[in-house]
Amino acid sequence: MISVVILGAGNVGTHLYKAFRKSDSVTITQWYNRDLSNLQIYKNDVEIVDDLSKLKEADIYVLAISDDAVSELSKVLPFENRLVVHTSGSVNVHDLDKKNQRGVFYPLQTFSKHSEIDFSNVPICIEVLEKQNLQLLKDLAVAIGSPNYKISTEQRQTLHLSAVYVNNFANQLYRIAHEISDAKSINFDILKPLILETAKKVQDMSPYMAQTGPAKRNDKKTIKRHLKLLENEQHKAIYELLTKSIKQTHGR
Amino acid sequence: MISVVILGAGNVGTHLYKAFRKSDSVTITQWYNRDLSNLQIYKNDVEIVDDLSKLKEADIYVLAISDDAVSELSKVLPFENRLVVHTSGSVNVHDLDKKNQRGVFYPLQTFSKHSEIDFSNVPICIEVLEKQNLQLLKDLAVAIGSPNYKISTEQRQTLHLSAVYVNNFANQLYRIAHEISDAKSINFDILKPLILETAKKVQDMSPYMAQTGPAKRNDKKTIKRHLKLLENEQHKAIYELLTKSIKQTHGR
Numbered sequence: 001m002i003s004v005v006i007l008g009a010g011n012v013g014t015h016l017y018k019a020f021r022k023s024d025s026v027t028i029t030q031w032y033n034r035d036l037s038n039l040q041i042y043k044n045d046v047e048i049v050d051d052l053s054k055l056k057e058a059d060i061y062v063l064a065i066s067d068d069a070v071s072e073l074s075k076v077l078p079f080e081n082r083l084v085v086h087t088s089g090s091v092n093v094h095d096l097d098k099k100n101q102r103g104v105f106y107p108l109q110t111f112s113k114h115s116e117i118d119f120s121n122v123p124i125c126i127e128v129l130e131k132q133n134l135q136l137l138k139d140l141a142v143a144i145g146s147p148n149y150k151i152s153t154e155q156r157q158t159l160h161l162s163a164v165y166v167n168n169f170a171n172q173l174y175r176i177a178h179e180i181s182d183a184k185s186i187n188f189d190i191l192k193p194l195i196l197e198t199a200k201k202v203q204d205m206s207p208y209m210a211q212t213g214p215a216k217r218n219d220k221k222t223i224k225r226h227l228k229l230l231e232n233e234q235h236k237a238i239y240e241l242l243t244k245s246i247k248q249t250h251g252r
Numbered sequence: 253m254i255s256v257v258i259l260g261a262g263n264v265g266t267h268l269y270k271a272f273r274k275s276d277s278v279t280i281t282q283w284y285n286r287d288l289s290n291l292q293i294y295k296n297d298v299e300i301v302d303d304l305s306k307l308k309e310a311d312i313y314v315l316a317i318s319d320d321a322v323s324e325l326s327k328v329l330p331f332e333n334r335l336v337v338h339t340s341g342s343v344n345v346h347d348l349d350k351k352n353q354r355g356v357f358y359p360l361q362t363f364s365k366h367s368e369i370d371f372s373n374v375p376i377c378i379e380v381l382e383k384q385n386l387q388l389l390k391d392l393a394v395a396i397g398s399p400n401y402k403i404s405t406e407q408r409q410t411l412h413l414s415a416v417y418v419n420n421f422a423n424q425l426y427r428i429a430h431e432i433s434d435a436k437s438i439n440f441d442i443l444k445p446l447i448l449e450t451a452k453k454v455q456d457m458s459p460y461m462a463q464t465g466p467a468k469r470n471d472k473k474t475i476k477r478h479l480k481l482l483e484n485e486q487h488k489a490i491y492e493l494l495t496k497s498i499k500q501t502h503g504r
Contacts, residue, residue: 067474090474108442110449110464112457121445149442158436159443161478162429166443167450168465169494170422175459175501177414184410190360190401191411191418192455193373197362198419199451203444205364207427212362213420222319222342226413234497241493242421245486249427 002026002140003058007073009033011111012087013064019119019144021045026143029058053078060085060140062105063096071095083133089160093127093153103128105137106156107146110167124148125156176235183231208249215246254278254392255310259325261285263363264339265316271371271396273297278395281310305330312337312392314357315348323347335385341412345379345405355380357389358408359398362419376400377408428487435483460501467498 004020006013006028013031020026030047032055033039039048049055055078063070063086070086074097077084084096085103096102104127111117124141126148128134134150141148151159174195178188201210214222223243230236256272258265258280265283272278282299284307285291291300301307307330315322315338322338326349329336336348337355348354356379363369376393378400380386386402393400403411426447430440453462466474475495482488 123442155436155438162433165425165429166447170425171459172498173417173422174454177417181414184407186407190375195418195451199447202426207423229413246424
């Protein structure tokens with residue numbers, strides 16, 4: 001049985017709480033938040049606490065708080081030489097105060113407040129400063145059914161950057177398609193299966209192999225007609241830049 | 253029972269053939285291709301033909317051929333006043349020769365040669381010049397289990413353009429993430445669940461509502477760090493342009 005204390009009650013903290021609770025091999029010793037009001041609805045299921053001095057002993061302290069708060073909170077923890085991990089994609093593991101053993105338990109996924117998360121679809125990126133803690137964090141990932149990967153700080157920061165491309169930027173392309181189609185009174189539902197299929201395709205095939213379309217074919221006629229259809233200058237600039245990028249990738 | 257003749261043996265033609273064959277309410281009168289060698293493996297299941305003068309009567313002639321060939325092939329069809337449709341996202345319906353009744357049966361999806369297609373995930377965009385043919389084309393879509401939408405030429409061309417954003421361009425972002433992570437020896441598998449979840453999210457939520465990340469939050473520190481991590485000038489330009497676009501969308 002792995003005992004954990006969760007610190008933080010945002011999206012990541014709440015989803016981890018639910019995953020830990022469901023697991024037979026994890027016990028949640030306490031759930032800490034500066035402001036207890038967010039945790040009141042859980043008070044019958046777990047010990048909730050807003051006073052750091054009341055933190056009990058546990059195998060792992062999981063900091064699920066904003067990037068900027070990690071360093072500060074780790075400094076004021078009233079104990080030493082225990083395992084403290086943060087859950088951020090970008091914070092350096094050395095930003096955790098060195099009075100404790102340090103690690104990272106970074107779930108690479110997009111978390112919405114209200115939707116249920118299936119942790120078998122949440123890869124956990126693990127980093128440790130003390131080797132002996134690697135297995136414990138791997139066990140914690142396995143306990144919630146997550147695939148896990150040992151990665152370095154540099155790799156984690158690169159993953160965080162890559163995630164911006166495949167998540168935030170891809171979503172902005174969906175948004176632009178929404179704007180373009182809305183302007184012509186087109187039901188956005190028509191595009192949804194294509195969005196899903198495009199994402200599914202690269203689950204088994206490299207994005208390189210999966211590519212199709214006018215830019216890859218260097219179909220100048222279609223590209224020209226598309227640019228003529230675009231009224232928004234920024235949409236046009238994005239079309240041109242990504243077309244150029246695809247051409248370069250595919251040597252056209 | 254709807255009788256169809258398919259003309260063309262590329263991806264779209266082949267997938268439509270399989271979908272029509274599975275349907276209880278469609279009969280495939282013939283399958284035409286200029287070059288019969290592609291069709292030989294189907295010759296026991298359907299009448300295959302490479303001579304236009306041998307085309308038999310059918311309710312619908314489905315041209316599943318390259319954009320550039322639509323006009324020409326429609327001209328040399330040796331019959332008049334029958335229903336001829338093309339399957340292209342960008343070709344004008346008027347490019348079909350006016351000696352026949354004309355329409356469009358455009359499946360908006362990405363087709364790979366080897367993967368099976370579930371047509372319940374393939375919206376069919378329908379356009380007709382003769383009103384009385386609308387119901388027949390809707391029936392054909394229903395017969396293969398596809399959602400269908402009546403759209404105009406302008407809407408179809410806008411959809412084709414939108415599809416480039418959500419398919420080709422989104423896929424290129426996956427490719428860039430692949431390049432970035434490969435350069436640091438990161439397993440691309442780690443990013444696959446996020447790719448899928450991002451696409452799933454907008455099935456029930458607008459892309460606007462689904463957006464998260466440093467650009468939306470205008471988190472200058474993270475954006476600056478990301479730009480510093482990027483070594484490729486084009487990746488950097490794409491990061492900057494899409495960040496600007498997200499900021500604009502979310503009023504930052």
